[in-house]
Structures are given as C-alpha cells and as structure tokens.
Amino acid sequence: xxxxxxxxxxxxxxxxxxxxGDVALDQVAKACDGVFFFVSGYLWQRADGSRQPGRYLKRxxxxxxxxxxxxxxxxAFILVMSKAKDSEQLPSPGHLLHQIFLETSFWFVPxxxxxxxxxxxxxxxxxHVVGGVALLTLTLLYGVNxxxxxxxxxxxxxxxxxxxxxxxxxxxxxxxxxFRQRLLKHSAPGLTAxxxxxxxxxxxxxxxxxxxxxxxxxxxLYGFVxxxxxxxxxYQRRLQWRETMRGSSYGVYLTHFPLLILLTSVLDQVLxxxxxxxxxxxxQHFFARVGAALLVWMAAMCVIRxxxxxxxxxxxxxxxxRAQATGARGRHDESPEMAGSATARTSDRVV
Numbered sequence: 001x002x003x004x005x006x007x008x009x010x011x012x013x014x015x016x017x018x019x020x021g022d023v024a025l026d027q028v029a030k031a032c033d034g035v036f037f038f039v040s041g042y043l044w045q046r047a048d049g050s051r052q053p054g055r056y057l058k059r060x061x062x063x064x065x066x067x068x069x070x071x072x073x074x075x076a077f078i079l080v081m082s083k084a085k086d087s088e089q090l091p092s093p094g095h096l097l098h099q100i101f102l103e104t105s106f107w108f109v110p111x112x113x114x115x116x117x118x119x120x121x122x123x124x125x126x127x128h129v130v131g132g133v134a135l136l137t138l139t140l141l142y143g144v145n146x147x148x149x150x151x152x153x154x155x156x157x158x159x160x161x162x163x164x165x166x167x168x169x170x171x172x173x174x175x176x177x178x179f180r181q182r183l184l185k186h187s188a189p190g191l192t193a194x195x196x197x198x199x200x201x202x203x204x205x206x207x208x209x210x211x212x213x214x215x216x217x218x219x220x221l222y223g224f225v226x227x228x229x230x231x232x233x234x235y236q237r238r239l240q241w242r243e244t245m246r247g248s249s250y251g252v253y254l255t256h257f258p259l260l261i262l263l264t265s266v267l268d269q270v271l272x273x274x275x276x277x278x279x280x281x282x283x284q285h286f287f288a289r290v291g292a293a294l295l296v297w298m299a300a301m302c303v304i305r306x307x308x309x310x311x312x313x314x315x316x317x318x319x320x321x322r323a324q325a326t327g328a329r330g331r332h333d334e335s336p337e338m339a340g341s342a343t344a345r346t347s348d349r350v351v
Contacts, residue, residue: 001249002297003029004036005256008105009293010264021285023206027199027222033155033214034165034223035230036108037115041169044116045123053120057113064250067317068109071254075100078258082265105257107156115163123170132171135164143217146209155215162214165223172231183232191229198222251307251317252300259299263292 007026047056076096083090091099100106122131142158145151155161172179202218209216233239307316 001032001252002293003032004105004253005260005297005300006289006293007032008257008260009289009296018207018210018212020207023203023212025286025289026212027203027206027219030202030212030214030219031223031226033108033162034220035227037112037162037165038169038172038227040112040116041119041166042173043169044120044166045170045173053117053124057117057120061113063314064109064113066314067251067254068106070315071258071317072100072106075104075106075258075261078261082261102154102156105253108253111156111160111162112166115160115166118160119163119167119170122167123174128171132164132167135160135167139164139215139220140217142215143220146211146213146216155213158215165227168224168227179231180235183228184235186228186232188229188232188236191225191232195222195225195229198225248301248304251304252297254317255300255303256296259296259303260292263296263299267292 006029010022044056079096079099080090101110119131119135122128122135139161142153142155142161145153198218198221202216202222205216205218206212213219303316
C-alpha cells in the first residue's frame with residue numbers, strides 16, 4: 001500500500017515526460033500490483049473461497065463494493081469541481097467514467113474481483129497447470145503488445161492481466177509447506193541480488209518503451225521475484241497476517257487518490273501550478289514526492305478513524321468490527337506455515 005501511494009504521488013513531476021528519476025522511484029514499488037493480487041489470492045484460498053468461489057465472492061462483493069461506489073462518486077465530484085474551478089469545460093459523462101476507471105487507481109477493484117473469480121474457478125475445478133499457463137500467457141501477451149502495438153490498451157483496462165498473481169497466491173496457500181521448505185533453502189541476500197537485477201532490467205525496459213505500464217514483461221518478472229523475496233523474509237521472521245491491517249489497506253487504497261487530488265490542488269494554490277509541476281530539482285523532487293505520499297497516507301488513516309467514530313466504517317472502507325476482533329486475537333487465527341512453530345511464536349512479529 002505504501003508503494004501504491006508513492007507511485008500515484010506525482011508532486012513535482014511532469015506529466016508529459018518520462019523522467020529517469022520518476023521511473024527509478026516508481027519501479028521500486030512497481031511490484032505492488034502483483035503483490036496485491038497475490039495476497040488477495042492467498043487469503044481467498046485460506047478462507048476456502050476456492051471451494052465455492054461464487055458464494056465466497058458474493059459475500060466479499062458487498063464488503064468491497066459499498067465503499068468503492070461511495071469513493072467513486074466522491075472522486076467524480078472532486079474531478080468535476082476541479083474542472084469548474086479552473087474554468088475549464090466540464091467533462092462529459094463518458095470522458096469522466098473513462099478518466100475514473102482507466103486513469104486513476106479505481107481500475108483496480110473490478111480487475112481484482114474478476115481475477116479472483118476466474119482464478120478461483122480454475123483452482124476449484126483442478127485446472128492448475130492449464131489454468132496457470134493460460135493466465136501467464138495472457139499476461140505475457142499484454143507485455144509483448146507493448147512492443148508491437150496491436151492493441152491500444154493500458155494495464156488498467158487489460159482484462160485478467162494480473163489474474164496470474166491471484167492464481168499464484170491460491171496455489172501458494174494450497175502447497176505452502178512445500179513452497180516454504182524450498183524457498184527457505186535460498187538466502188535473502190541471493191534473492192535480493194536477483195530482485196535488483198530484475199529492477200534494473202525493468203527500469204531499462206520502461207525507458208525503452210516510453211511507458212511504465214505494469215504489464216511490461218520485465219515488471220511481471222520483477223513482481224514474481226519480489227514476491228519470492230517477500231515470502232522468504234516473511235517465513236524467516238515469522239510474520240503474521242492481521243485482519244485489521246488488511247482492512248485498513250483497502251481503506252487507504254480507496255481514499256488516497258481523492259485526497260491526493262485535493263493535496264495537489266492546495267499546492268497549486270500555494271506554489272502555483274507551474275511550480276508544482278516543474279519547479280523542483282532532482283533532490284527536491286524526491287523529498288517532495290515522499291513527503292506528499294506520507295501526508296496522503298496519514299490523511300487516509302485519519303479518514304478511516306473518523307469513519308469508525310461516526311459508525312461509517314463500511315462506507316469509507318475501514319475494517320469491520322469483526323475484522324478488528326479477529327486482528328485482536330492475533331496469532332491464534334494464523335496458519336501454521338506463516339506463523340511458524342509453536343515454540344517460536346513468542347518472537348512473532350506482525351505484518
């Protein structure tokens with residue numbers, strides 16, 4: 001979630017130019033799309049969602065879609081008001097929908113729901129090899145398309161482009177003991193070196209293609225090796241899942257983009273529009289983006305807390321009371337593979 005907020009924070013960046021500094025900073029967190037799908041697939045499988053994917057998705061649908069619709073309307077209002085304030089022509093309904101669902105972070109939820117359902121159906125029907133190969137091939141085809149340009153489709157609108165990560169998360173949960181044993185045979189420094197190599201390749205490909213599309217071939221590879229390092233560290237340090245953190249991350253995801261637009265509008269008023277977009281040097285640019293991302297993060301967490309205070313947690317995307325109670329119980333709800341052995345649980349940490 002930190003990576004998502006950082007990528008979307010473009011304070012001091014030119015929207016027309018693919019700056020090296022922007023690419024290098026963004027690529028550090030570019031695995032976040034794949035990580036989100038992987039973790040969602042993992043938790044789906046852990047909740048036995050793949051056994052009855054339709055019923056499980058229906059139950060999760062209302063918890064996800066209610067705050068999503070609320071913040072979609074809020075974002076549409078903010079975008080229209082920003083246009084009106086700048087005395088620009090108000091966007092048509094079609095253009096506004098295109099902007100919201102393809103040019104902002106709000107593309108993610110429909111893609112996530114579709115990816116989870118398809119991956120869950122494949123796992124439920126035991127199409128493990130064929131399903132995994134098909135989804136991986138689809139992702140690679142999107143990456144190849146960035147070179148040949150047959151389809152003008154960004155990763156935000158690519159159907160099932162990230163479903164392979166959800167499928168991988170489900171398979172990882174099903175065979176976690178085996179994967180854990182194999183992964184722990186590799187050292188974290190060795191995996192880190194591979195991640196750095198994939199990172200450099202992904203930066204080079206982004207510069208060559210002139211796009212930071214998340215479905216680039218090297219970025220998909222970077223996402224998988226990043227996940228391997230992430231899980232390796234999680235197992236070695238016996239990290240645990242907490243339901244409160246999962247709920248809060250979804251709330252931050254929904255609220256951060258509208259808050260970011262409001263923050264940019266304030267900076268435009270204080271510094272001037274040209275200064276906000278182009279007036280920073282490289283070092284100032286870096287700290288401006290990181291600082292703005294931190295500010296948006298804290299503001300999003302405040303919105304979630306306010307949602308609890310006014311009993312509107314479901315609307316703002318905050319974790320439910322039930323999830324909070326689950327999180328408070330801590331490691332008693334954790335899977336043995338992620339939580340570690342019983343003798344080592346006293347040193348467990350929380351993710």
